[in-house]
Amino acid sequence: MDMHEAKRVEITIEAVMQKRLTDALKAAGVSGYTILPVRGGSGRSGEWSREGQVSRAGGMVQVVCIIRPDRLDPLLEAAFSVVERHIGVVCVTDCNVLRAERF
């Protein structure tokens, strides 16, 4: 099977910032992404769980993008402009995809 190199970018961010992030990604030419709900976790601010959050203010989401390696820098710049002041994690890993033309 013919495989192609790609980058998988995972951005975990506060739910209230989700639309700002995806808008920034679109503006940087990234049209494909997947949004996942985050159930809970632990970090510098201590443990956190989605359960019992009374408003969206306490929620987190993860935005996952898979892109061609040459498009990574504009994506990271766009993501950083949104994440900079906020709680969040940006992580990049190498991956392989089957149909390169889709990314």
Add this chain to the structure above:
Amino acid sequence: MDTILSIAASNLLSPLILFFVLGLAASLARSDLSVPEAVAKGMSLYLLFAIGFKGGVGVAENGASAALGMALIAGVVLSAALPLVAFVLLRGITGMGRTDAAAVAGHYGSISIVTFVAASAVLAERGIAHEGYMVAVAAAMEAPAILSALWLASRGGRDAATTAAEPGLWREIMLNGSIVLLLGSFLIGWVTGPDGMAEISGFIVDPFKGVLALFLLDMGLIAGRGLRESRGVLGPGALLFGVVMPPVGAAFGLAAGLLLGLSTGGLALLMVLSASASYIAVPAAMRVALPEANPSIYLTLSLGVTFPFNLTLGIPLYLAVASAATGG
């Protein structure tokens, strides 16, 4: 004094408060009792729908007048001014940093719609009427406090104009689901009036208190969890602020309500609105506009300290004072 004690006693032994206490106790005891997120969201929508619709029908029955406009203006002024009072009080009592204090202050200018709903249920139980348009006043009090909080933070160097102009922030605040449903139901209730109420009363009148009791169980669980996880976040000064600020806010509401000539029920509700602190609209706005402020402080104060205080002791106190002030 006897009136306050008798209202407080009957309030404390009502199913609403007892379910809240059950949730709080279960959470503090680390029980695995929980209300699924989607169910809690559904109950919240139901309560907003019901309280908005009933308010609109109330206006349809009694007619709208200039008093509605004046009450809306008073609500906006109270919401904008109370954060300034809260900020001074908070800084005086705790010495909290400017950004955190501004964020907390914003919560105390805005309102808790669940406290308002619980107070409305207490009034209904005691047969005390109130102006239906108080629902619209509640909606009007959600947002101005956010602007005041940003202004207070800006005096420490943050550019308030830039923060307030954060793309999409005001659209999100003004069109947040709670406000849209509350005002939308209010308008539909106003337009359809008693006939509309007759059509859906089986859904929004009889089950109302049961749904509210279950919702308050969830609020107790959330408040308990917040308190448990935020141990050490709030000092004695901040805890004191959480129970002192509500009566102070209520006093401003009392003054405004007397100037407006509200009925006993309307006056009590304006006091409740002025005394309550937001935990839905303002935290979301603060996470966007003031991410440096610590959410554990404002959420724990608002949800873990002020909300239980208002629900158990505050509402009877404000109702007794409103009764005394109006001779009701």
